Amino acid sequence: MKIVVQVKLLPEAGQAAALHATLRTVNEAACWVSGVAFELGVPREYELRKHTYAELKARGLGAQVAQHVIKKARDAYAALRANIRAGNVGKPASKRRVKAESKPITFRPGAAQPYDDRCLSWQYDARTVSVWTTVGRLKGVPFVCSAGALKMLRMHRKGESDLIERDGAFYLAAVCDVPEGQQYEPGGFIGVDLGIANIATTSTGYRAAGRGLNRHRKRQLDLRKKLQAKGTNSAKRLLKKRSRKEARHAANVNHIVSKAIVTTAERTGSGIALEDLTGVRSRVRLRKDQRAPLHSWGFLQLGRYIEYKAKRAGVPLVYVDPAYTSQQCSECGHIDRRNRLSQALFACRPCGARMHADDNASHNIGRKGESVWIAGRESRAPVTP
Structure with missing residues (x-):
């Protein structure tokens, strides 16, 4: 069973700048790969790699990172195709579906970038990570998490970890392969x-x-309406600060x-x-x-x-x-x-x-x-x- 554990990175100013630049570079490259895939009719990943790998290397991406960028772009189209089959983007010829199918998929500058064990290593005792960036490998980047999350990482972390930038902070979402419990015969x-x-x-x-959750949502909705109507810079800063508070x-x-x-x-x-x-x-x-x-x-x-x-x-x-x-x-x-x-x-x-x-x-x-x-x-x- 796959469980995702998220930890927060605490990079120094220079390290934060390197991580910021890396995410911009890899997502810009992913947008380019997506455009190539769209022009070629979204070929298989192996075929797409032949058309894009050399250019990604020329842009300064490492071999393993270039593979992940190609796979990320290809997986995005696979997800879109699955959503179309499930009817999640509207009926055929609907405005939403036509819009989704008529242009290449794009990636946000701070969108998550997958890292495997060749590009990212964990030091649990020191609570640090070593991560690849476009300016070289950063060593000793500290992270913080709960004691339970650290125990989960030690015992069950396996596979890729995603580097995420959110509101100027950096996070790692690590995949943990946790064994399922022995299922019993239920009495009812x-x-x-x-x-x-x-x-x-x-x-x-x-x-x-x-009642409590619905009241919380109503308060958040009313506050968002007031701040959006006000439209000042301080109101916009407060809106950004309170984003995702309701979801959390x-x-x-x-x-x-x-x-x-x-x-x-x-x-x-x-x-x-x-x-x-x-x-x-x-x-x-x-x-x-x-x-x-x-x-x-x-x-x-x-x-x-x-x-x-x-x-x-x-x-x-x-x-x-x-x-x-x-x-x-x-x-x-x-x-x-x-x-x-x-x-x-x-x-x-x-x-x-x-x-x-x-x-x-x-x-x-x-x-x-x-x-x-x-x-x-x-x-x-x-x-x-």
């Missing part, structure tokens, strides 16, 4: 209903209210919620059932004032956090079809959209069961999770002679 499944009013509600009674806060909340859900499942010997909400934003039609909460809903991030934590702990996890989980009664199984009286209240018309709507949905999801697990499990019946 905990259904997890994801939402906006309540971030997550489980069939065990745990409910992570979304939301990610922290999702980490807390996912950890609570996985810990409960591990302690009770249960599995976890999640809704497959792929494409929910394109299916739902809402009023204009409801669109911002829907599009800032971090259900995908929360699901990924639950998934990788479950793998590390060996907790079985399945995805289920979310259809009718909010309309079906978890007591008698009757399905009727009128059962959902409000966002919070569920009342079954035939049997009279009354409960919180999210609790009802979580029980339905848990039951579906058991069915999916049983259907996907190998048969243990003896072979017929």
Whole structure:
């Protein structure tokens, strides 16, 4: 299982200038390679290398770095093609899709650049790195991280690390190959209903209210509007300073919620059932004032956090079809959209069961999770002679 650990570099002024210049050079070269690939109809990486490698070497890039630049440009087109197939850039002939297909991919001056062990080495005891730059190899560049992150790097770092520049600071995102936990046979499944009013509600009674996060997002949105309307230099500096603050806060909340859900499942010997909400934003039609909460809903991030934590702990996890989980009664199984009286209240018309709507949905999801697990499990019946 791949986990990314991010550390912050603390370079001196000269080292920072070298890293800054290196990222500008390699991303300018990547833009040139992307243009060549676009003109040639995006050939295979080996074919693209024949047309670009000599020029990259002439620009002062090392052999290994030149290979990474070519691969980065080629991978960008592979990602674009995958997004087109998945429908993430619009329908055929749509304005967004035509724009994406009609010009070469470009890279930001500070975009991430991959480094392998030939271009980057780690000294964990000294907490320093040695990294290749266009002005030579920088040795003894210090980095800082948590004790847990350092332990993860020591034990499991394997593969490439990305050099990133963000707001004048430099970071390394290192890939760690962590072994998955031994998966056990679950005694049942905990259904997890994801939402906006309540971030997550489980069939065990745990409910992570979304009120605090939604208020935080509303405050950040109002503040951004005021600063953007003001338009002064100080307002622009404050906007830049506060950028990504909301995203960091939301990610922290999702980490807390996912950890609570996985810990409960591990302690009770249960599995976890999640809704497959792929494409929910394109299916739902809402009023204009409801669109911002829907599009800032971090259900995908929360699901990924639950998934990788479950793998590390060996907790079985399945995805289920979310259809009718909010309309079906978890007591008698009757399905009727009128059962959902409000966002919070569920009342079954035939049997009279009354409960919180999210609790009802979580029980339905848990039951579906058991069915999916049983259907996907190998048969243990003896072979017929």
